[in-house]
Amino acid sequence: xxVLTGWTSGEAAAPSRDGHGAPARRPRRPRDDRRVxxxxxAPVLIGFAVFYVYPTVRGVWFSVTDYSLLNSPSYxxxxxxxxxxxxxxxxxxxxxxxxxxxxxxVSQTVLALGLAALMHRLTRSAVLRAxxxxxxxxxxxxxxxxxxxxxxxxxxxxxxxxxxxxxGTVSFYSPTWAMPSVALVNTWAYTGYxxxxxxxxxxxxxxxxxxxxxxxxxxxxxxxxRITLPLLRPILALVLVVSLIGxxxxxxxxxxxxxxxPIPETRVIYFYIYQQAFTxxxxxxxxxVAMVLVVILGLLTFVQLRLLRASRSDLG
Amino acid sequence: xxxxxxxxxxRIGRGMAWAILIAAVLVTVFPFYWMVxxxxxxAGDLFADSHALWPHHPTLINFKRVLGMTxxxxxxxxxxxxxxxxxxxYTLNSIIYSAVIAIAQTFFCAMAGYxxxxxxxxxxxxxxxxLVAALMVPPIFTLLPNFTMVKNLGLMNTxxxxxxxxxxxxxxxxxxxxxxxLSIPKEVEEAAVLDGVGRWGAFxxxxxxxxxxxxxxxxLTTTVWAWKDYxxxxxxxxxxxxxxxxxxxxxxxxxxxNTQPDWTGLMAGSTLSxxxxxxxxxxxxxxxxxxxxxxxxx
Numbered sequence: 001x002x003v004l005t006g007w008t009s010g011e012a013a014a015p016s017r018d019g020h021g022a023p024a025r026r027p028r029r030p031r032d033d034r035r036v037x038x039x040x041x042a043p044v045l046i047g048f049a050v051f052y053v054y055p056t057v058r059g060v061w062f063s064v065t066d067y068s069l070l071n072s073p074s075y076x077x078x079x080x081x082x083x084x085x086x087x088x089x090x091x092x093x094x095x096x097x098x099x100x101x102x103x104x105x106v107s108q109t110v111l112a113l114g115l116a117a118l119m120h121r122l123t124r125s126a127v128l129r130a131x132x133x134x135x136x137x138x139x140x141x142x143x144x145x146x147x148x149x150x151x152x153x154x155x156x157x158x159x160x161x162x163x164x165x166x167x168g169t170v171s172f173y174s175p176t177w178a179m180p181s182v183a184l185v186n187t188w189a190y191t192g193y194x195x196x197x198x199x200x201x202x203x204x205x206x207x208x209x210x211x212x213x214x215x216x217x218x219x220x221x222x223x224x225x226r227i228t229l230p231l232l233r234p235i236l237a238l239v240l241v242v243s244l245i246g247x248x249x250x251x252x253x254x255x256x257x258x259x260x261x262p263i264p265e266t267r268v269i270y271f272y273i274y275q276q277a278f279t280x281x282x283x284x285x286x287x288x289v290a291m292v293l294v295v296i297l298g299l300l301t302f303v304q305l306r307l308l309r310a311s312r313s314d315l316g
Numbered sequence: 317x318x319x320x321x322x323x324x325x326x327r328i329g330r331g332m333a334w335a336i337l338i339a340a341v342l343v344t345v346f347p348f349y350w351m352v353x354x355x356x357x358x359a360g361d362l363f364a365d366s367h368a369l370w371p372h373h374p375t376l377i378n379f380k381r382v383l384g385m386t387x388x389x390x391x392x393x394x395x396x397x398x399x400x401x402x403x404x405x406y407t408l409n410s411i412i413y414s415a416v417i418a419i420a421q422t423f424f425c426a427m428a429g430y431x432x433x434x435x436x437x438x439x440x441x442x443x444x445x446x447l448v449a450a451l452m453v454p455p456i457f458t459l460l461p462n463f464t465m466v467k468n469l470g471l472m473n474t475x476x477x478x479x480x481x482x483x484x485x486x487x488x489x490x491x492x493x494x495x496x497x498l499s500i501p502k503e504v505e506e507a508a509v510l511d512g513v514g515r516w517g518a519f520x521x522x523x524x525x526x527x528x529x530x531x532x533x534x535x536l537t538t539t540v541w542a543w544k545d546y547x548x549x550x551x552x553x554x555x556x557x558x559x560x561x562x563x564x565x566x567x568x569x570x571x572x573x574n575t576q577p578d579w580t581g582l583m584a585g586s587t588l589s590x591x592x593x594x595x596x597x598x599x600x601x602x603x604x605x606x607x608x609x610x611x612x613x614x
Contacts, residue, residue: 036515
C-alpha cells in the first residue's frame with residue numbers, strides 16, 4: 001500500500017524542466033514515460049489502494065479479531081476459524097450454496113448451449129439476441145420480485161398454469177422446492193446472456209467446416225458433436241468458470257424474496273456472511289467466513305485467467 | 317427418393333428448431349408482460365383477474381401511487397401501505413448512480429489501461445500483476461472493510477460514499493482495456509508522439525477514437541452492473557435521499573403487510589426498474605449483443 005502511493009506522489013512531485021533549456025535541439029525522446037505515467041494511472045492507483053488493497057489487508061486482519069463494529073477489533077488468533085469448523089450453520093450455508101450452484105450451472109449451461117447452437121445454425125437476428133438478453137439487464141431484485149409474484153402460493157400464474165395442465169399445486173417456498181425454485185429463476189435470468197457468449201464463440205468456428213460436413217451428408221446433431229462442441233471447448237470452459245464464479249455469489253434474489261430472513265434451505269453463504277456482519281455485528285467472524293469464499297473463488301478465478309490466455313491462443 | 321425424405325426431415329427439424337427458439341422468447345418475455353399486466357390491474361381486482369391475460373379495468377393508479385402522485389389516503393385505498401414512496405426520486409438516483417460510475421470508471425480505467433499497455437515506467441508490470449491478482453478477491457470480502465471505512469468516515473447515506481468504491485476503477489476494466497490497447501499497432505501513435513503531441517495528445521486524439529468499441533463495451537457493462545447493484549447501496553445508501561431503485565423495491569416489499577404483499581404496487585415499481593434498460597436495449601441493443609464476446613479480449 002505505502003509502496004504504491006509513495007511511488008506515485010514521489011513521481012508527481014519530481015520536477016520536469018526538460019525541453020526548456022535547449023529549444024534549438026530536436027526534441028529527444030525521454031528514456032521512458034515516467035513523467036507522464038503518474039498522470040495516467042493516479043486515479044486508478046488511488047481507487048485501487050483505498051478500496052481494494054487496504055480493505056483486503058483489513059479483511060484478513062478482521063478475520064483474526066473479535067470485532068463488533070462498536071468496539072475496536074481485538075486479536076483472537078485462529079478462534080474464528082476453529083469456530084467455523086464446528087458451526088453447523090456455516091456448513092449448511094456451504095451445502096445450500098453448492099446445491100444452488102449445481103442446479104443453476106447445469107441447467108443454465110445446457111439450455112444456453114442448446115439455444116446458442118440453434119441460433120448459430122438458424123439465424124443472425126440481432127433482435128432475437130437482444131430479446132434473450134433482456135432478463136440479464138434487469139436487476140436481480142426485480143427478477144426476484146417478478147418470480148415471487150409468478151410463483152405466489154395464492155394468486156401466482158405458475159400454479160394456475162400447473163393446474164390447467166392437471167398438475168397439482170406446488171408450494172415453491174417449501175423447504176423442498178425453495179432452493180430449486182431460486183436456482184431456476186436465476187437460470188431464467190442468465191441463460192440468454194450465457195447463450196450469447198457461447199454464440200459469439202461459435203461464430204469464430206470457420207463456416208467451411210459445416211459446409212463440407214453437409215456435403216459429406218452429416219446431420220445437425222453429428223455436426224454439433226463433431227465440430228461445434230470440440231472447437232467451442234476453450235470458450236465453453238471459460239464461460240463455465242465465469243458462470244460458476246457468479247453463481248457462488250447468489251445473494252440479491254434470496255435476500256429480497258425472503259425479505260431478509262431466508263429459511264435455512266435458502267441461506268446461502270453470501271447471505272450468511274451478510275447476516276453475521278450486519279445483523280449480528282460479528283464482523284470478525286463474517287470476515288473469516290468470507291475468507292473461505294476467497295479461497296474457493298480465488299481458485300476459480302485463477303483457472304479463469306489461465307483459460308483466458310488459452311482461449312486467446314486457440315482462436316487466434 | 318432418399319434425398320427428398322432427408323430434405324423433408326430437415327424441414328421438420330428446422331420447424332422444431334424455430335419452435336424451440338420461439339418458446340425461449342416467450343418464456344423470456346412473458347414474466348415482463350405479466351409484470352406490466354399486474355401493474356395495470358387495480359389491487360381490488362387482483363383475485364378476480366388472477367389469470368386474466370388483460371385486466372378487466374386497466375388503471376394507472378398503481379404507477380401514480382408509487383410515483384408519489386396521489387395522496388396517502390388514495391394510495392391506501394388503492395392497496396398501498398400508505399407509507400411515503402417516491403419511485404421517481406429512486407429512479408433518478410439509480411440513473412445518476414449508474415451514469416456517474418460508468419462514465420468516470422471507463423474514463424479512468426482507459427487512461428490506466430493505456431499506461432499499462434504502452435508507457436514505460438518503473439514497477440509497471442509488478443503493479444499490473446497486483447491489479448490482476450485483485451480479480452481473485454470476491455466483492456463481499458472487500459465490502460465488509462469498505463463498509464466500516466465509509467461508516468467511520470461519516471459517509472453513510474451520502475452520494476459520495478455510495479459511488480466511492482467503484483467510481484475510480486475496477487481491476488477488470490483496467491485489465492480488459494489494457495488487453496485491447498495492446499492489440500493496437502505501436503506505429504499508429506509513435507508518429508504522433510514524435511510530431512510533438514506527446515503521450516497525452518496521442519491517447520486522446522488517436523487511441524480513444526480508435527477504441528470506441530471496447531470503451532462503449534466497458535461503459536455499457538458497467539452501466540448494467542451499477543443499475544443492478546443492490547448490496548452496497550443497501551448497506552450505505554438506504555436513506556431516503558440516496559436510495560436507489562433496487563433498494564427501494566426491497567424496502568417496499570418489507571413495508572407491505574405480511575399476509576399479502578402489495579403486488580400491484582410492486583409490479584409498478586418493478587416496471588420502472590425495467591423501462592430504462594429497455595430503452596437502452598432498443599437504442600444500443602445491437603452494440604450490446606455484439607460486444608458480448610470473450611474473444612474481444614485479446
